[in-house]
Each structure stands twice: as C-alpha cells, then as structure tokens.
Amino acid sequence: MTPSSASKTTARKTATRSKAKNGVREKTAPKRSDKAGNMSVIKIEQMNKWYGDFHVLRDINLEVYEGERIVICGPSGSGKSTLIRCINRLEVHHKGCIIVNNTELTSDLKNLETIRKNVGMVFQSFNLFPHLTVLENCTLGPIWVHKMPKAEAEALAMEYLERVRIPEQAGKYPGQLSGGQQQRVAIARSLCMKPNIMLFDEPTSALDPEMIKEVLDTMIELAETGMTMLVVTHEMGFANKVADRVIFMDEGQIVEQNEPEAFFNNPQSDRTKLFLSQILGH
Amino acid sequence: MAPQRSQSARGYVATVSLPALPPPIGTSGLTGWMRQNLFYNLTNSLMTIFTVVLIWLLFSSASGWFVFDAVMQAGSKQECLKIDSGACWAVIGKRIEQFMFGFYPEAERWRPLVCFLLLFVAIGPLLLPSFPARRQMLWFSAFYPVLTGVLLLGGAFGMPPVKTALFGGFMLTLIVGVTGIAASLPLGILLALGRQSKLLAVRTLSVMFIEFMRGVPLITLLFVASTMLNYFLPPGTHFDLLLRVLIMVTFFSAAYIAEVIRGGLQAIPAGQYEAAQAIGLNYWQTTRLVTLPQALKISIPGIVNTFIGLYKDTTLVIVIGLLDPLGIGRAALADANWNGLSNEIYLFVALFFFVSCFAMSRYSLWLEKRLATEHR
Ligand SMILES: Nc1ncnc2c1ncn2[C@@H]1O[C@H](COP(=O)(O)OP(=O)(O)OP(=O)(O)O)[C@@H](O)[C@H]1O
Ligand SMILES: [Mg+2]
Numbered sequence: 001m002t003p004s005s006a007s008k009t010t011a012r013k014t015a016t017r018s019k020a021k022n023g024v025r026e027k028t029a030p031k032r033s034d035k036a037g038n039m040s041v042i043k044i045e046q047m048n049k050w051y052g053d054f055h056v057l058r059d060i061n062l063e064v065y066e067g068e069r070i071v072i073c074g075p076s077g078s079g080k081s082t083l084i085r086c087i088n089r090l091e092v093h094h095k096g097c098i099i100v101n102n103t104e105l106t107s108d109l110k111n112l113e114t115i116r117k118n119v120g121m122v123f124q125s126f127n128l129f130p131h132l133t134v135l136e137n138c139t140l141g142p143i144w145v146h147k148m149p150k151a152e153a154e155a156l157a158m159e160y161l162e163r164v165r166i167p168e169q170a171g172k173y174p175g176q177l178s179g180g181q182q183q184r185v186a187i188a189r190s191l192c193m194k195p196n197i198m199l200f201d202e203p204t205s206a207l208d209p210e211m212i213k214e215v216l217d218t219m220i221e222l223a224e225t226g227m228t229m230l231v232v233t234h235e236m237g238f239a240n241k242v243a244d245r246v247i248f249m250d251e252g253q254i255v256e257q258n259e260p261e262a263f264f265n266n267p268q269s270d271r272t273k274l275f276l277s278q279i280l281g282h
Numbered sequence: 283m284a285p286q287r288s289q290s291a292r293g294y295v296a297t298v299s300l301p302a303l304p305p306p307i308g309t310s311g312l313t314g315w316m317r318q319n320l321f322y323n324l325t326n327s328l329m330t331i332f333t334v335v336l337i338w339l340l341f342s343s344a345s346g347w348f349v350f351d352a353v354m355q356a357g358s359k360q361e362c363l364k365i366d367s368g369a370c371w372a373v374i375g376k377r378i379e380q381f382m383f384g385f386y387p388e389a390e391r392w393r394p395l396v397c398f399l400l401l402f403v404a405i406g407p408l409l410l411p412s413f414p415a416r417r418q419m420l421w422f423s424a425f426y427p428v429l430t431g432v433l434l435l436g437g438a439f440g441m442p443p444v445k446t447a448l449f450g451g452f453m454l455t456l457i458v459g460v461t462g463i464a465a466s467l468p469l470g471i472l473l474a475l476g477r478q479s480k481l482l483a484v485r486t487l488s489v490m491f492i493e494f495m496r497g498v499p500l501i502t503l504l505f506v507a508s509t510m511l512n513y514f515l516p517p518g519t520h521f522d523l524l525l526r527v528l529i530m531v532t533f534f535s536a537a538y539i540a541e542v543i544r545g546g547l548q549a550i551p552a553g554q555y556e557a558a559q560a561i562g563l564n565y566w567q568t569t570r571l572v573t574l575p576q577a578l579k580i581s582i583p584g585i586v587n588t589f590i591g592l593y594k595d596t597t598l599v600i601v602i603g604l605l606d607p608l609g610i611g612r613a614a615l616a617d618a619n620w621n622g623l624s625n626e627i628y629l630f631v632a633l634f635f636f637v638s639c640f641a642m643s644r645y646s647l648w649l650e651k652r653l654a655t656e657h658r
Contacts, residue, residue, distance in 0.1 A: 090556050109564075116562040127557035131575050131655055140571060141561035173655040186557075193561055 038065040041197055041228055042087060047096035049082060056082050057093070058252040066196070069229045071239035071260075074249035075275060080232045083249070084199045087230070088119045101196065117145060120190030124202040126182045128174035134161070134185050135170040141193045153192075160188040164218050180211030184218050191222075198222065200231040234279055240264060248272045358619035373620045374630050377610065381630070384450015384605050390442065393433045394453050400426065401460065409645065411652075427464075446524035450605030452634060457524070458596040458606075459638075462531040463589050469532065470539025471578075475569065477544055488540070495537035500595055503530045508602040527599055535592040542584035546577030579653050586646035590639045607631045 042064040049057040056079050064070060072080050085091040086098060089105050089112055098105040100115045129137050138157035142148040148156070161167045164184040166177075174182055183203055190198060200219065204212040216238050223229060223242045233239065239246050239260055246263040248256045248271075256263070256272045264280075267273045307313075321327045351368025353361075354375065362370035374381070383391050404426035407419035434457075437443035449457065476488030495503075507526035515521055550573050558568040578585070600609045611627040614620055 088560055090559060113562065113564070116560065119560075121557075121560040123553060123557065125551075125553055127551075127553035129554065129557070129572055129576075131579065131653070141563070144567050144571065145562040175655055189561065 038067065040064065041066050041101055042230075043097075043099040044087075045097050045099075047086065047093050047098060049086060049091065049093045049095075056252050057086070060096070060254060062247070062254065064197075064228060064230065067226045067228055068244045069223050069242050070231065070245050070247060071243040072230065072232045072247045072249060073234060073236075073239070073275070073279070074255075078249040079252040080249050081201050084121075084201055084230055084232060087197075087199060088116055088121055090121075117193060118195050119197045119199060120193055120195035121199045122183070122186050122190055122201070122203050124205050126174070126179070126186045126206070128182055128186055128189070130174050132173075133170065134166070134172055134174065134177070137174065137185060138189045138192045141189070145193065157188070157192055160191045161185070163191070163221070164188045165214075178211060179207045180214045183207065183211075183215045187215075187218055187222070197228045197230070200229065200233065202232050202234070204233065204235060236264070236280060248275065250275070359621060359623055369626050369629075370623055371626060373614060373623045373626055376620070377614045380610050380613070381451045381607055383453050384610065385448040386450070386453065387442075387444060387448070390436070390444060393436070393441065393444075397430045397433050398453075398456070400429065401456070409649075427461075446522055449524060451607055451610050454599070454604060454606050455593075455596050455634075458528060458531055458599060459593040461528050462535050462592050462596070465528075465532040466535040466539050466592070467585070469536035471543055471574065473536060473540035474543035474547060477540065478547060491533075492537045492540050495534050496541070500531070500534050501598055501601055503534055504598060504602050506530070523602070524604070527602070527604065531592065531596070535588060538588045538591075539585060542581050542588060543577055545584065546579075546581035547573060549580050550576050579650075582646050582650050582653075586642055590642055593639060593642070594635060607634060 040063050042062070044060050044062040047057060047060040048055070060083060072083065074080055082091055086093045086105075087100060092107075093105075101118055103111050103114055105111065105115060128134075129140070132140065135154060135157055138160065139150065139153040142153040142156055143150060146153075158167055158170065161170055164187055166181055166184055166188075169177060169181060169185070174185065177185065183206075187203075203219070204215050207215060212235070216235060219229070219231070219238070220242055229242075231238070231243075243260050245257055246260050247254055248263070248267075248269075250271050256267065256269050258268075263272075264276065267276055305314075309317075320330045347368045349368075351366045353365045353368065353370050353372055356362040356365060356370065356372040359370060359373070362372055379388075379391070383394055386394060403419070404423045407413040407416045408423055410416075413419060432438055433441070434449070435443060435446070473488050473492055476484045477492065479485045479488070504527060507530045508523060511521065511526055554572055554576070555568060558572040563571065597606050597608050599606050600612075605613070608628075608631055611624075611631055614627055615622075615624055
C-alpha cells in the first residue's frame with residue numbers, strides 16, 4: 001500500500017495471462033522497469049474530501065513517478081472520479097495535500113493555472129465543444145492559454161490529430177463524429193496543451209464495443225511515448241498490458257495497490273477478490 | 283417437416299450486389315414535393331383546397347378596399363370619398379414626413395436620413411459574418427452611436443442643434459428600439475453572468491436589479507423617468523427626457539434578456555465548464571469562448587422574442603408625451619380635414635411595425651440555421 005511498492009516494479013513484458021478482453025491488440029507498451037531516482041510528479045498525502053457530510057475520500061496517500069502508468073479501478077461510487085478530479089482541482093480537497101509537478105494545489109489561482117496547463121484530462125462523456133470544429137477544439141487551449149499564434153497552433157493540432165489518426169475530420173463538428181472519434185479528438189485536444197500528466201476518467205465507458213479498441217489503441221500508443229497516465233477504467237486487458245500499477249479503491253479508500261500481475265493473480269484483500277471475480281466474470 | 287431442411291431454407295446468401303436505381307417518378311422534384319406536401323392523402327388534399335379558397339376569398343374581398351378602390355391623392359377626407367369608396371391613403375401621403383421624422387426641422391431632415399442609411403452599414407457587419415471587410419467595418423459599427431448622436435443632436439461641425447423633444451415618428455421608434463436592443467444585450471449578458479456569480483454581492487445585486495425591473499410595468503418606469511427622477515437628481519441639472527427613456531427601456535429589456543440567457547447558460551452541461559477548465563482556460567475565457575456562445579445560440583428565439591417585444595413597447599413613450607408613430611397618427615386624426623381615418627392610419631403604423639418585427643424574426647431563424655452544428 002505504500003508508494004514505494006511501485007519502485008519495485010519489474011519488467012513484465014512476458015505477462016502471458018489471457019484476460020485481455022475487448023480485443024486490445026497484441027501490442028505491449030514497454031513497462032518501466034525502475035522507478036528509483038525518478039521524479040515524483042504527483043504526491044498526495046493524507047488527502048480527505050467530503051461532499052457535504054459524506055466522506056468521499058479518506059486518507060488518500062499516493063505518489064506517482066514520471067512516466068508511470070496507473071490504472072484505478074473499484075466499484076461504482078468508490079470515489080475514483082473524485083480522486084482524479086482532485087488532481088487538477090475540478091474538485092477541491094479539504095484535508096491533506098496534493099502536490100503536482102512540485103506545485104501544491106491551493107486556492108492560489110497562479111498555482112492552479114500552472115498545474116492545469118500541465119495536466120490533461122479526458123472525460124467519459126468526451127465534453128468536446130459542440131460549437132467549434134475539431135480543429136478549433138484542439139487549438140483553443142494553445143491559442144488562449146499558451147498564447148500561441150493561430151497558424152502554429154493549427155499545425156500543432158494537426159500533428160496530434162494525425163497521432164490519433166483522424167486528421168481528415170479536422171473541419172467537422174463533434175456532432176458529426178462517432179463516439180470513438182470524438183474521444184480521440186478529446187485526447188488530441190488535451191495533448192495539444194503538451195501536458196506531462198494525463199488523467200482519464202473511464203474514457204471508454206460511453207463507447208460501443210467496436211469503438212473501445214480504437215480509443216484504447218490510442219492510449220496504448222500514448223503510453224509508449226512515456227506519458228505519465230492515471231486511468232480510471234474497468235478495461236482489465238488494458239490494465240494488464242499497460243499499467244505499472246493497479247490501484248483498487250472502495251468506499252473512498254485505496255484498498256490495495258500492486259503491479260498488475262500480482263494484483264490480478266494474487267489479490268490480497270477480500271474486497272479486491274470480490275471485485276475482481278465480479279468484473280472478470282469468473 | 284424435416285428440421286434440417288427448414289433450417290437450410292431460412293439461410294440466405296446474396297450472390298449479386300444490387301445497383302443503385304433512380305427514385306420512382308413522383309417522389310422527387312416538383313411533383314414529388316407537391317405530392318408530399320399538398321396532396322399526400324385525402325385529408326391533406328382537402329385542407330390544401332380549403333386553404334387556397336380561403337386565401338382567395340380574403341384576398342379578393344380585401345384587395346378592393348386596399349388597392350383597387352383606394353385613393354392615393356386628395357386634399358381631405360371629403361375629397362377622398364368623392365373619388366372612390368376604398369382606403370384613403372392620401373392621408374398618409376400628406377403626413378408621411380411627420381410619420382418619419384416627427385417635428386424634426388425640415389431643413390435638417392437629411393441628418394436622420396443619413397443616420398438611417400448608415401444604420402444598415404453599421405449593423406451589417408454585426409449581423410452577417412460574410413459582410414465585406416467585416417473586421418474593419420466593425421470599427422465603424424462601434425463608432426456609429428457617437429456619429430448618430432452628433433448628427434441627430436447637432437450643435438457641432440456647423441450643424442444647428444435640434445432638441446430631442448422634436449424627435450418623433452418612426453425615427454423615434456428606431457432610436458429607442460435600436461438603442462434598447464443594442465445596449466440591453468450586453469447588459470443582459472452581464473446580469474445573467476452576475477446572477478450565477480460565486481460572489482455573493484454581485485449575485486445579490488444582479489438578482490435585485492432583475493427582479494425589480496421585471497416586477498414593474500414599463501409604463502411605470504417611463505413615468506418614473508419623466509417625473510420622479512427629478513427628485514433624485516441634484517436641482518438644476520438637465521437630464522434629457524429621451525435619454526432617460528433610453529436608459530429605462532434598456533434596463534427593462536436587459537432584465538428580460540438576462541433571464542433568457544440564464545436559461546441558456548443552465549442548459550450547458552457541467553462537462554463543458556470542466557473541459558474548458560481542464561485545458562486551462564480561466565473564467566472569462568471559458569465564458570467567452572465556450573459557454574456563452576452556446577448559451578446565446580440556444581437563447582436566440584427567446585432573445586429575439588424579447589427584442590420584438592421591446593421594439594413594439596416603444597409605442598408606450600406616448601404616455602409621457604413623446605411623439606412615436608401612434609402619437610403622430612393621433613395628431614393626424616385630430617386634423618379636421620382627415621377626421622375619422624383611423625383605419626388607414628393605424629394600418630399604416632401596423633405595417634411599419636410588422637415589417638420591422640418580421641425582419642427580426644426571419645433573421646433569427648436564419649441565424650439559428652446557420653449556427654446549427656449538432657447533426658444528431
Ligand atoms: N457533486 C457531488 N455531490 C455529492 N455527492 C457526490 C458528488 N459527486 C459524487 N458524489 C458521490 O461521491 C461518491 C463517489 O463518486 P465518484 O464519482 O468519485 O465515484 P466513482 O468511483 O467515479 O464511480 P463510477 O464508477 O460510478 O464513476 C458517490 O457515492 C457519489 O454519489
Ligand atoms: Mg466515475
């Protein structure tokens with residue numbers, strides 16, 4: 001349960017378990033073998049949050065190192081979304097501290113601005129701006145936040161749209177795209193801000209099965225570039241393939257965290273076992 | 283009844299791919315359209331015929347009075363009656379200048395006329411995104427209120443000053459209507475944002491303003507403008523009546539606009555704010571670039587509805603002695619020569635308002651269509 005357990009992560013390229021559901025393609029992002037000496041980019045200490053009287057996050061401790069890929073899972077209502085939304089302060093925490101890129105999250109707007117510039121977020125419901133074209137969705141941040149000239153921003157946006165393999169949709173409006181395409185635009189839009197951390201909140205839950213793969217592929221490719229990623233998902237195939245660490249949450253607590261192999265094959269807590277048996281249908 | 287046979291009989295595999303054929307005759311083109319829209323079935327056909335007959339009857343019975351039996355030129359109502367039995371439009375011809383300019387001095391009437399023509403140059407770039415040289419022309423739009431003020435009031439560049447009390451007719455309607463519309467939209471937006479502000483003081487002030495303005499009839503506000511305001515102003519200050527009316531009309535309509543826009547803002551999903559924040563936009567950027575454009579788009583019908591209401595409500599200024607078209611009409615009716623021609627005069631004024639309001643309504647439909655980007 002301590003953050004240091006992650007630093008013992010070893011290469012697991014040979015993971016051979018067959019739980020990869022949903023046809024995640026046979027492509028494995030190289031796992032990070034050694035975190036020692038790596039920079040910690042997110043540090044959460046004794047963090048608590050309430051919704052009114054409801055204690056939604058309880059004593060969260062979590063340290064994420066640069067380039068780490070973390071998958072967060074847990075039953076509905078366990079606080080997964082709330083946790084990652086605290087990291088870019090879409091939700092405000094009440095106790096403890098959150099440090100992102102060596103900047104503490106406080107009500108100080110300057111700090112918040114720096115952090116949001118460097119933390120991208122992808123939502124379950126895409127949240128593209130429907131009144132702007134795909135290209136304009138992507139250039140909005142660079143132009144207004146990074147004060148980038150329009151032409152440069154457009155070149156950048158096209159570069160990322162190519163990365164997520166939909167440059168031909170640049171002139172369309174989000175309403176004209178399929179769900180999977182919209183989610184890939186959302187990923188490109190975040191990447192255009194050149195963040196060093198990406199947060200994903202159930203990016204594939206609103207998608208039809210045949211579109212899940214294209215989004216997961218995009219995320220795997222992103223993982224290959226060494227991006228630090230925190231992904232809330234129930235795609236256990238993805239977790240198994242890409243994650244350095246899997247975190248299991250229940251009732252506002254981090255109940256268990258481990259590297260995927262150990263997490264799936266040898267869960268320690270009863271709650272984890274129950275959850276895994278339900279989600280993997282065994 | 284062999285089960286194996288029936289199973290294979292249900293199976294099917296296409297062996298050729300079918301070519302695309304043109305649609306059957308009568309489903310596309312003009313005949314197709316008429317069939318779809320006018321003669322789809324028996325009820326539909328009967329309704330079409332009934333409507334055509336009805337329109338024909340209305341048209342044929344009204345056209346006599348309106349056009350064929352109407353008198354365009356005459357010196358008085360009596361002369362009209364002698365010439366023909368229809369409408370006596372001559373009264374309008376006699377009074378047209380007053381209808382247009384009120385009592386604006388005759389020699390200076392080119393000034394409001396220039397303002398009127400320039401109005402189209404000023405609103406063109408605001409309303410039409412494809413207006414030539416739009417960027418530069420917007421500067422003219424911004425400068426237009428000052429220009430109009432100088433031209434209409436005079437007292438500069440060798441133009442003799444004209445008192446606002448002499449303003450009247452359609453010119454007055456346009457001044458009050460256009461100023462009210464142009465000023466109440468930004469004010470309404472600010473009030474709508476203020477009402478949703480996290481700052482308690484801003485929120486309270488916005489709510490108070492909106493609720494007060496909406497809770498009081500416009501006529502009352504106009505009376506306040508014409509009389510009571512004097513008590514609040516330091517003695518001896520001159521505060522033009524027309525200016526007071528402009529302010530009151532703007533405030534009144536801004537309160538309504540604010541509520542319409544607030545409705546639009548509430549329809550924007552929280553995810554839009556979150557996505558904008560997540561890419562680092564601040565409050566004003568989020569509002570200006572993400573939420574407000576969407577909210578305004580949803581609110582177009584309500585906004586235009588409010589504007590049309592405001593435009594027609596400008597006729598209320600008659601109660602505080604300003605001579606709007608209805609006031610001019612009344613003056614015309616009081617003329618012994620033209621006594622009793624209220625049909626002609628009120629129809630003429632109605633036509634003016636109808637044309638203006640219908641144009642606004644069509645523009646709003648066009649704008650809605652142009653901004654439609656949801657294709658689901
Ligand atoms: N704005 C809010 N006000 C009050 N309670 C909330 C609010 N948002 C979430 N909650 C509650 O907090 C708990 C945690 O919510 P959260 O969205 O973080 O769960 P989750 O783990 O992401 O669940 P899911 O898998 O369904 O997305 C839930 O019980 C939810 O009902
Ligand atoms: Mg959630």
